[in-house]
Amino acid sequence: MSPTVVQWGAFTVVEAERLLLANALLDFYNQRFVLLSDSCIPLFNFSTIYHYLMGSSKSFIEVLDLPGFDGRRRYNPGMSPTIQLDQWRKGSQWFQIDRRLAHEVISNQKYFSIFQRFCNDLCFGDEHYLPTLVTIKFWKISNRTLTWVNWSRGGAHPFTFGRMETTRENLEWLKNNGNKGCEYNGRRIHICYLFARKFMPNALDRLLRLAPHVMQF
Structure with missing residues (x-):
């Protein structure tokens, strides 16, 4: 077949x-399963993401x-x-x-x-x-995703980050975009998104250079 x-x-x-x-x-x-695409990036280092996922009750x-x-x-x-x-x-x-x-x-x-x-x-x-x-x-679930996507432009596909859009300022903004607060194990916290998309292949070089400074890799 x-x-x-x-x-x-x-x-x-x-x-x-x-x-x-x-x-x-x-x-x-x-014990935890995360669906990502090849255009997704982590917004935090591994230990932060690991403890966030493993510590969640939902x-x-x-x-x-x-x-x-x-x-x-x-x-x-x-x-x-x-x-x-x-x-x-x-x-x-x-x-x-x-x-x-x-x-x-x-x-x-x-x-x-x-x-x-x-x-x-x-x-x-x-x-x-x-x-x-x-x-x-x-x-019983947390009614939200941990992957940030920009749909503000409408259409079938979200806003894409190319090389020019991949700046330290934009990455810092993505990390802090969840600072309005969200529910986590019954309390309000400031980290709402662990991942973001949609990043193009030509953004890879800048991501590798910025990651140690922004994501603390």
Whole structure:
């Protein structure tokens, strides 16, 4: 059997994510699972990120109930009655989850099969499957992602950081962008984002030079 080709916007992205989680779960010492792309960067050093993830009592998945074109209008009525419209959610595909939830994601067939069959056309599975699944299962999560993305310009793709945009000032701003505060283990803290995207390949040289000064690598 030939391997499935993963295409942007297709449900094959979710299938690929499940395979990644399944392989990572084979190592019992893996307790936290973070989905990143090749255009993501860490905003802090390893020890800060490690202690933040391992110390959290919840997983991090963004869950939004949106009424318009980006939300409920993407729902396929064919999913009913297994998945109802009022259970339909959207969120960032960049998740950070614990081992229990990762096991639920790869083992659940009931909702996964419905998505495989009916999540097509304008239904982007990587933005809807996990948020909808945790809503239906009443999973306790931190309703946010740890990956910062700039969608202020609109469109299908976020703002990109090239070489010229990769400055010490911009990286410092990204680190401090979460200083408005967010919930972490029942209290307010100032670190809300651990990662950021979308950085282009031509930004790599500047990132390597700035990392020791900004991220304390």
